[in-house]
Amino acid sequence: MTTQLQTKPVTIITGFLGAGKTTFLNELLMAEKKGKYAIIENEFGKESIDGELVMEISDNIFEMSSGCLCCNLNEDLVDLLIDLSKKSGNFEELIIETTGIADPSSVALPFLIDPLVSRYYQLQRVICLVDARNIAHELATTEEARKQISFSDVLLISKTDLVTPEELATLQTLLKDINPFAVILSGTKEHFPHQEIMAYTRNQSEHYNGEEQTKEKHHHSLSSLTLTFDEPFDIPKLKHTLMVFMAVQSADIYRVKGIVYGFGETEKFVLQSVAEYLAIAPGKPWEDGEVKRSKIVLIGKNLKMKGFEQLLSHALYAAPGEGSESF
Numbered sequence: 001m002t003t004q005l006q007t008k009p010v011t012i013i014t015g016f017l018g019a020g021k022t023t024f025l026n027e028l029l030m031a032e033k034k035g036k037y038a039i040i041e042n043e044f045g046k047e048s049i050d051g052e053l054v055m056e057i058s059d060n061i062f063e064m065s066s067g068c069l070c071c072n073l074n075e076d077l078v079d080l081l082i083d084l085s086k087k088s089g090n091f092e093e094l095i096i097e098t099t100g101i102a103d104p105s106s107v108a109l110p111f112l113i114d115p116l117v118s119r120y121y122q123l124q125r126v127i128c129l130v131d132a133r134n135i136a137h138e139l140a141t142t143e144e145a146r147k148q149i150s151f152s153d154v155l156l157i158s159k160t161d162l163v164t165p166e167e168l169a170t171l172q173t174l175l176k177d178i179n180p181f182a183v184i185l186s187g188t189k190e191h192f193p194h195q196e197i198m199a200y201t202r203n204q205s206e207h208y209n210g211e212e213q214t215k216e217k218h219h220h221s222l223s224s225l226t227l228t229f230d231e232p233f234d235i236p237k238l239k240h241t242l243m244v245f246m247a248v249q250s251a252d253i254y255r256v257k258g259i260v261y262g263f264g265e266t267e268k269f270v271l272q273s274v275a276e277y278l279a280i281a282p283g284k285p286w287e288d289g290e291v292k293r294s295k296i297v298l299i300g301k302n303l304k305m306k307g308f309e310q311l312l313s314h315a316l317y318a319a320p321g322e323g324s325e326s327f
């Protein structure tokens with residue numbers, strides 16, 4: 001008899017320097033039963049006393065210093081994940097807290113492309129802590145904060161005690177424009193909505209905050225394009241089109257996410273990009289009477305709406321004999 005290997009759910013916590021990542025994590029650990037989570041913390045700039053890259057600071061809590069998980073420590077992260085999988089009976093879920101300047105897509109990548117890692121783990125959610133008081137300045141002056149917001153599934157606005165309700169509402173609109181697929185929640189260190197956050201799973205979610213129309217939004221050099229299509233896509237063709245595109249232009253794309261209506265399919269397809277990697281997987285079935293429509297959001301630099309509309313239109317389903325092009 002073969003035993004089915006259970007993958008461990010993984011949560012990545014990101015957010016700019018000082019946004020409240022550790023505070024959120026500590027609150028979560030206090031609210032949950034001891035031993036539920038294994039934790040990997042990446043502290044940038046903190047020297048490890050004995051030069052070790054990975055230190056187990058207490059049971060199942062690991063600290064990786066002397067670098068950043070999204071760059072030079074990425075291979076060490078994979079080694080640690082494999083080591084941890086051997087102790088998989090000791091914990092139920094894994095949480096990774098990144099540094100404040102990390103690109104979370106690089107931290108997420110091993111979970112999606114490394115066959116050994118994805119055998120043991122499944123990336124469930126990426127949470128971004130957003131500092132209510134400082135984020136406007138960080139967005140204006142850094143690239144990292146935007147990448148973190150663009151890539152995350154849940155945006156948790158922290159430090160709401162330090163802003164007015166009007167400032168909070170303005171920030172919520174700004175975040176919705178940057179990443180319309182993210183769930184936006186808010187709280188303070190005393191009241192973070194832990195349960196709601198930890199119940200969210202990125203591959204099942206169809207949450208969409210933006211407008212229904214094809215739209216283009218700009219925030220400095222970053223733009224977010226929302227494209228909607230009523231006609232069904234040819235799923236293999238869409239995958240191919242986007243994969244070729246990502247291979248060429250992934251440096252300017254922070255995130256692609258979509259709910260796709262595929263020709264002849266009874267399920268919605270969920271589209272996710274991570275760095276230059278792209279996944280399209282079936283999600284929940286279309287409900288009876290639900291309007292079948294695709295929504296694809298692209299977030300990145302120098303994106304041109306017209307170009308994307310044309311590019312994606314080529315992947316719409318065409319009946320045999322229809323829409324064939326001659327070169």
Ligand SMILES: Nc1nc2c(ncn2[C@@H]2O[C@H](COP(=O)(O)OP(=O)(O)OP(=O)(O)O)[C@@H](O)[C@H]2O)c(=O)[nH]1
Pocket residue numbers: 015016017018019020021022023024099100129158159160161162187188189190
């Ligand atoms: N007023 C207020 N302060 C908060 C809140 N959440 C966190 N803080 C404070 O913000 C500071 C930074 O919090 P951390 O949890 O260390 O932030 P971090 O994102 O882990 O920081 P780095 O790891 O350095 O990037 C600490 O002094 C916290 O007490 C909040 O909701 N309200």
